[in-house]
Amino acid sequence: MAGRLEGKVAVVTGAAQGIGLAIATRYAAEGATVVLSDLDADRAQAAAAAIGPGATAVGCDVTDEGQVASLIAGVVEGHGGLDVAVANAGVAVVAPAVGQSLADWRKVIAVNLDGVFLTLTHAAGAMAASGGGSLVTIASVTAQAGSPLIASYAAAKAGAVNLTKTIAVEMRDHGVRANAICPGFIDTELVKPHKQTFADALGLQAMGIPDFDAFIAMKQGRYGTEEEVAALATFLASDRSGFCTAGEYNLDGGLRASLL
Amino acid sequence: MSDLELEGRRAHVTGAASGIGWAIAQRLAAGGARVAISDIDEAGAIARAAELGSGHLGVRANVRSMDEVTAALAATVDAFGGLDLLVNNAGIEIGVPVVETDEADFMRLMDINVTGVFRCTKAAAGALAEAAAAGSDAAIVNIASVAGVGGVPLLGAYCASKAAVIRFSEVCAIELREAGVRVNAVCPAFIDTPMVQRLAPAVAAMTGMEFGDVVAVKQGRYGTLEEVAEVVAFLGSSEAGWTTGSHYVLDGGLSGGLL
Ligand SMILES: NC(=O)c1ccc[n+]([C@@H]2O[C@H](COP(=O)([O-])OP(=O)(O)OC[C@H]3O[C@@H](n4cnc5c(N)ncnc54)[C@H](O)[C@@H]3O)[C@@H](O)[C@H]2O)c1
Numbered sequence A: 001m002a003g004r005l006e007g008k009v010a011v012v013t014g015a016a017q018g019i020g021l022a023i024a025t026r027y028a029a030e031g032a033t034v035v036l037s038d039l040d041a042d043r044a045q046a047a048a049a050a051i052g053p054g055a056t057a058v059g060c061d062v063t064d065e066g067q068v069a070s071l072i073a074g075v076v077e078g079h080g081g082l083d084v085a086v087a088n089a090g091v092a093v094v095a096p097a098v099g100q101s102l103a104d105w106r107k108v109i110a111v112n113l114d115g116v117f118l119t120l121t122h123a124a125g126a127m128a129a130s131g132g133g134s135l136v137t138i139a140s141v142t143a144q145a146g147s148p149l150i151a152s153y154a155a156a157k158a159g160a161v162n163l164t165k166t167i168a169v170e171m172r173d174h175g176v177r178a179n180a181i182c183p184g185f186i187d188t189e190l191v192k193p194h195k196q197t198f199a200d201a202l203g204l205q206a207m208g209i210p211d212f213d214a215f216i217a218m219k220q221g222r223y224g225t226e227e228e229v230a231a232l233a234t235f236l237a238s239d240r241s242g243f244c245t246a247g248e249y250n251l252d253g254g255l256r257a258s259l260l
Numbered sequence B: 001m002s003d004l005e006l007e008g009r010r011a012h013v014t015g016a017a018s019g020i021g022w023a024i025a026q027r028l029a030a031g032g033a034r035v036a037i038s039d040i041d042e043a044g045a046i047a048r049a050a051e052l053g054s055g056h057l058g059v060r061a062n063v064r065s066m067d068e069v070t071a072a073l074a075a076t077v078d079a080f081g082g083l084d085l086l087v088n089n090a091g092i093e094i095g096v097p098v099v100e101t102d103e104a105d106f107m108r109l110m111d112i113n114v115t116g117v118f119r120c121t122k123a124a125a126g127a128l129a130e131a132a133a134a135g136s137d138a139a140i141v142n143i144a145s146v147a148g149v150g151g152v153p154l155l156g157a158y159c160a161s162k163a164a165v166i167r168f169s170e171v172c173a174i175e176l177r178e179a180g181v182r183v184n185a186v187c188p189a190f191i192d193t194p195m196v197q198r199l200a201p202a203v204a205a206m207t208g209m210e211f212g213d214v215v216a217v218k219q220g221r222y223g224t225l226e227e228v229a230e231v232v233a234f235l236g237s238s239e240a241g242w243t244t245g246s247h248y249v250l251d252g253g254l255s256g257g258l259l
């Protein structure tokens, strides 16, 4: 059976590791030509080589408009168009909002919101020029609720979700769809170093919860996997989701469904 | 990589003799699932199951009756040896201003659209948990509507019922999580089915626009039956193995935009 993204050209930002890498890997397996871009060009290169034919890599800092513009232009030039763009690159600063420096705030907003703005707008322009495409923003369930210790991250994600919807509405008549994926916690390098900080700030010990992993098991059953995000990103990239646009799709093991 | 992993899944779809439910049944069967089609229209359910070919089941179930629902789900488990997926699709509409809506009609709609989902969930939960315990990715997909996400004039009872389905799905997701049963809702905008054809004249009169223009302006175009069925198939498959308690909207941007 043919892959679900056969013949499509896709670009994924922040694809050297974690969720972005899983998405690029799955896209390639589904028959797409994939360009992995990342701040870390060498690791992106190695990742593309590991995926094999159909995958290439380009260094790109999503906070730099010139680099994003040339990434997109390069994909269009090299592959004759652009069908799918995934705004995945993201960073986090883990500290209380009160007392946080403006520099730290801006560092996160620059990647997680400005970077999404640049990726989506440049990609949408290229897609519109060739009849349409699908934009996928990797946001987060933190976009939907107050999220202690990650104020800048959650605010940027909320902004990214809203931006995705606005672009979807503006670009519908150009055949460009745009959707946001809101995952719960996935056990990647973004989360691993901060488990103890979260456990302490949430006072888990006092609640009789041994550690952050146990807390996650209570809240969302288990950690989600990068591959599960990739499966949803594949569905949203494919033509099977043709009526899905301006949507916000949670996958979080039930985290957001419960008030408790 | 190939199709969603539906091969061999044992599914039950309510209200599947017509419209969206029938499209879901066809999609699941095309993916290799065995499908039980239930409907208040018994002849329709049996005829549709026959159309799918051998290995499927057509059975009567009025979702207003706990007895009928229980019997139909038991028949499904009997025929297929278990149940992996329940799709709660049966539903009705009322297109009348709230103050003109008959109390009995309002209650009837709630009884089908909300209590019907409760009845089928209750009747199926045991079999789904058993399947999960045996290693299956057991799931329930509830067909809500974008009308459960935002208000639509003339659809007071309907909107209230679909909002209820979304919230109910969340609670079921949490309560059934440990048993390994996922529960999600799907929220389509206008799809060209008999239901929408019945609603169209009242909506057109209310908005002063041709109904086709309302659809074009608000959601770009009609969503297709196949597009709804794809989202249901995705949520009903192990591809969405960590998705529970969510509602997936497909509406061409209808609810995502402000104006
Ligand atoms: N891990 C989670 O729990 C989780 C949950 C929800 C959403 N997300 C989101 O998923 C996305 C990927 O996260 P991850 O968990 O895989 O994290 P990760 O840290 O493993 O990977 C992030 C990647 O982005 C790259 N990157 C960072 N800054 C960049 C920049 N300026 N330009 C280009 N690339 C840059 C990094 O080099 C890295 O390869 C992020 O947007 C994150 O916010 C993660």
Ligand SMILES: NC(=O)c1ccc[n+]([C@@H]2O[C@H](COP(=O)([O-])OP(=O)(O)OC[C@H]3O[C@@H](n4cnc5c(N)ncnc54)[C@H](O)[C@@H]3O)[C@@H](O)[C@H]2O)c1
Pocket: B014, B015, B016, B017, B018, B019, B020, B021, B038, B039, B040, B041, B061, B062, B063, B064, B089, B090, B091, B092, B112, B143, B144, B145, B146, B187, B188, B189, B190, B191, B192, B193, B194, B195, B196
């Ligand atoms: N058509 C749309 O635009 C649209 C949009 C969003 C959601 N929905 C929802 O999708 C579902 C299917 O709608 P449709 O458009 O296919 O409608 P439809 O009227 O074409 O089909 C509904 C089916 O449900 C059956 N049914 C009605 N009452 C029943 C009962 N008490 N017990 C068992 N079966 C019963 C009917 O016999 C029919 O076969 C409904 O829940 C509806 O609210 C429809």
